[in-house]
Amino acid sequence: MNFLRPLRIAIVSLCVALSSSTQADNLLSVYTKALDGNPEYLSVIAGYQQAIEARPQALAKLLPQIGVSGEAATVSQTLSGRFFVGGVGAIPTSGADVNRTDAFNSVGYQVGLTQVLFDRGLYLTLDTAALEVSRAGLLTYDAQDTLRIGVVEAYFAALSADEELRFAEAEKTAIEAVLAQTRDKSAAGLVADTEVQVAQSQLDLAAAALIAAKNAVAVSRVQLELLSGGTRFGALDGLSKTYLPAAPQPDSLDVWIERAGKQNLQLKAQMLATEIARKNVDKAYGARWPRVDALAAYTYQYAEGGISNGIGAEGNRATDERVGLQVKIPIFTGGAISSAIRAAQAGVVRAEADEAAKRADALRKVQVAFLNSSAAIAKVRALKQAVQSTTASENAIRVGYEVGTRTNGDLLLALRSRYRAERDYAVARFDAILNSLRLRAAAGSLNHADLLAVNGALAAP
Numbered sequence: 001m002n003f004l005r006p007l008r009i010a011i012v013s014l015c016v017a018l019s020s021s022t023q024a025d026n027l028l029s030v031y032t033k034a035l036d037g038n039p040e041y042l043s044v045i046a047g048y049q050q051a052i053e054a055r056p057q058a059l060a061k062l063l064p065q066i067g068v069s070g071e072a073a074t075v076s077q078t079l080s081g082r083f084f085v086g087g088v089g090a091i092p093t094s095g096a097d098v099n100r101t102d103a104f105n106s107v108g109y110q111v112g113l114t115q116v117l118f119d120r121g122l123y124l125t126l127d128t129a130a131l132e133v134s135r136a137g138l139l140t141y142d143a144q145d146t147l148r149i150g151v152v153e154a155y156f157a158a159l160s161a162d163e164e165l166r167f168a169e170a171e172k173t174a175i176e177a178v179l180a181q182t183r184d185k186s187a188a189g190l191v192a193d194t195e196v197q198v199a200q201s202q203l204d205l206a207a208a209a210l211i212a213a214k215n216a217v218a219v220s221r222v223q224l225e226l227l228s229g230g231t232r233f234g235a236l237d238g239l240s241k242t243y244l245p246a247a248p249q250p251d252s253l254d255v256w257i258e259r260a261g262k263q264n265l266q267l268k269a270q271m272l273a274t275e276i277a278r279k280n281v282d283k284a285y286g287a288r289w290p291r292v293d294a295l296a297a298y299t300y301q302y303a304e305g306g307i308s309n310g311i312g313a314e315g316n317r318a319t320d321e322r323v324g325l326q327v328k329i330p331i332f333t334g335g336a337i338s339s340a341i342r343a344a345q346a347g348v349v350r351a352e353a354d355e356a357a358k359r360a361d362a363l364r365k366v367q368v369a370f371l372n373s374s375a376a377i378a379k380v381r382a383l384k385q386a387v388q389s390t391t392a393s394e395n396a397i398r399v400g401y402e403v404g405t406r407t408n409g410d411l412l413l414a415l416r417s418r419y420r421a422e423r424d425y426a427v428a429r430f431d432a433i434l435n436s437l438r439l440r441a442a443a444g445s446l447n448h449a450d451l452l453a454v455n456g457a458l459a460a461p
Helices: 004-019 027-037 039-051 054-060 120-187 193-227 253-263 265-286 336-403 408-442 448-456
Strands: 065-083 096-118 291-303 316-328
Touching (some): 027 039, 027 120, 120 193, 120 265, 120 448, 408 448
């Protein structure tokens, strides 16, 4: 009944199996918690469960409708007038004046069956319900993609904060060492006091940066907690130092644009919404068609007194059995049907406009994601080289500082350049992975295997 259940069970089982061997949380363990606890995703799942009930409800109206009704009453009846006019049986009579008050009990029941033989509106409602279920399924898959992207974004934001904290701590430690060495040189008269002041100012800035970095780590964990519905996370597996993101495959923007035009989930859902709107126009016109029902009913009545068929009697019993057809044809409805037709036609125009907007948005997203992904790959390569260059530069300047040919300002600048390059390199790798996943999501081809691949690139801290 729920097409998501087997997929969800497989995802959770696989996530648990892959994450149980480590103490730190990884991407899949965070994703598993989000599947169970993210309120927005759970809302979409509930919406899908609600939507799939539309079809059985529509089908039920085309099936036989059987009902039973009954009544039991105490009746106080007063009758006055001339009754039995025309005779009773073969004996002619001019009637008799009756003035009677009677109190008696009455019971009765009816069993009825109605079967729709023709109702164009109900048939179209059944078709529309099937489309609504399909659309709800697509929106559920889109919500799952949104959750995947959101989890990866929050996870990498947390890793970026961790990296920033690591760099801030390392930078502060390195500046402290430089400051201590500068003070020793100043005490020996090898450098001026201004060199000490410069190093102290850099240390103060590094201390402030460390405070900000610690706060960023705390904020990133709060974001993960909110995303997962309240689960708290501590240490996270980081991206392997040897991992290098690959270019999107196929490396052709035209191919990705074509895929997005056919597979983008939001676009496909809106295309179904347009088809539903057209069905609604047919349904509105269908209100002008006749409705034909087959009817069958059995009625039983019993009264202890009163007047029955003009005869005063006690213990009256009556039964009624009938089978027939009922035809309803709308002749005049006050303009309601014409108004419904106009409203449905406007709904088609709106749905077509929304479809065009979704198509343009899908193409824009896939182009932006492809360009960002390609640029991020090139940026990763460039920053990897920059890390090597700044490290070599720092080492050379450190040697010069040791022999007195470079100032501590030169060394501090070299340290800051290296840490900035390492930080930018880490962030660029995160961005490259994110843009690759966004590209696949925009093209409607993001799946759980993509998360597995990213998780496989992580390593314990």
